[in-house]
Amino acid sequence: MASAPLTDSFGRVHRDLRISVTDRCNFRCSYCMPAEGMEWLPRSELLTFEEIQRVARVCVERLGVDSIRLTGGEPTVRAHLPVLVGKLAGLRTPDGPGGEPGRPVDLALTTNAATFRSLAGELAAAGLRRVNISLDTLRRDRFVELTRRDELPRVLDGIDAALEAGLDPVKVNVVVMRGVNDDELVDLATFGRDRGVTVRFIEWMPLDADQQWRADAVVSQDEILAAIAAVFPVEPIVRGSVPSVRFAYVHGRGAVGVHTTVMCPLCPA
Secondary structure: OOOOOEEOOOOOEEOEEEEEOOOOOOOOOOOOOOOOOOOOOOHHHOOOHHHHHHHHHHHHHHOOOOEEEEEOOOHHHOOOHHHHHHHHHOOEOOOOOOOOOOOEOEEEEEEOOOOHHHOHHHHHHHOOOEEEEEOOOOOHHHHHHHHOOOOHHHHHHHHHHHHHOOOOOEEEEEEEEOOOOHHHHHHHHHHHHHHOOEEEEEEOOOOOOOOOOOHHHEOOHHHHHHHHHOOOOEEEOOOOOOOEEEEEEOOOOOEEEEEOOOOOOOOOO
16 A cells, blocks of 8 residues: 655656656767766766666655656666566556556666667567657758767667557657757648557757756747647647646647746746
8 A cells, every 4th residue: 555645846746657767868969968977977876777667666666656767877778688678567556545456566667769670579578668769860961960960860770669569658859949950840730640640749958968058048838839739730638647737639640748847937036
């Protein structure tokens, strides 16, 4: 039986647990980390799969968590990741007070998908349900500039591999930056519609790896929606606990979301 739900100072109950399985990444995205000079944690300091499973079990069985997301760094660079997924997929929420059986946890992954083709089938078979894939541009030259890696074809293939493996939903996360990729909003929306996936446009957040973040470079939610709706009419989807505002296309598959990061009304001024 759960001891007590995780509740923050705003009275919001948190049921999602994010677990970073590594600090390492095979990309060097300009808005996330510097090109060189990163100091990684010694592997001996990373939690073992058994330790991660134990922490997750406490959160699921005692604190009301029913959804787990694996992140990094880039989680797919952690060796034997399907083994960890299998351990976590076996966790179940407590039985209800009326005797109704508990449910398996909802297990998700966030990835850049550069190596996802080789893992998608194993991860799905181990119990992974859904995936978020980062993709900020469909232009190969721009992709190289943003990530410092020439991996766009493999990322696109990774998205196809996620769909083929039956993961659902498959979501594509796009960090929107004025003067960098804001001219691709409709192209990226079209990409999502063609594949029936949700594209989530995320306001550029001030991680500031290279000290280049500027408030005037943030493309607002209203601007993003206006650009897309001018080509593809959308209608709102009832918002739940997710941080993004979501819209379905009036005609066509897929959906679009906008994640406000900088102007969040709950953030301090």
